[in-house]
Amino acid sequence: MTDLARYLIPGTDEAFYIPDFVTAEEEDFIIRKIHESPLPKWKHLANRRLQIWGGSMTAKGVLIPEEVPPFINKYPDIIARIKATGAFQSSPHGAPNHIIMNEYLPGQGIMPHEDGPAYHPVVATLSLGSHAVFHYYRYKPSTTADSASNQGRAIDPDPVFSVFLEPRSLVITRASLYQTHLHGIDGVHADVFPAPSDTASGSSARIANVELLGDAPTRELVANGGTLERRARYSLTCRDVARVATGLPGLKR
Ligand SMILES: O=C(O)CCC(=O)C(=O)O
């Protein structure tokens, strides 16, 4: 079992960053398999496309299960490797059973949002192909009496903290962070990291996991300033859906 504590992102008690979770060969292999998948597997959103692996969700949050692709649970066995981190130890199936694979081309991102309530409170995200900067935001203090719903609440534009996701890294986030915070990725072509002396750039510079980065030149650049161009990124967001439909003809768990 992985000693997760050594991967804890400083300043959080619920996010872990593991660099080099897959090798460069495994990364190339998975990206090639993604590109070989039949076109109907892609779902097109306004600003990116994605594939859903492991089955579809009903409106009530029940998973109608399907086999995940073999390049995720045979070679390389990403599911078993995630299981071995222990992060899903107390989740209903002890391992992820559902993956949303997002593709981001340079310039594409994801608006600050909260994930829905259907998932067990842990998410493991594998990044392939490119880095990204993941921001956590909080809501502005509520000024209305309606605090039961976050719908339409104003978001503080300054991230609380940000995490640099190297290609091949795994980030594990407990969902309490997802429940109290929003998360998002800017839709930019390049990420700019200010030099420590550049105080004007303020909050954008707070990369909480800089000491945990696996690649020394990247660590140097993020810490001391520079610009990194985005490439196409594939994020595999792996979750455990607690409620799985059983007994349907032709489906197996
Ligand atoms: O691409 C990522 O790393 C995050 C994706 C995400 O937040 C989501 O799919 O809900």
Ligand SMILES: [Fe+2]
């Ligand atoms: Fe999300």
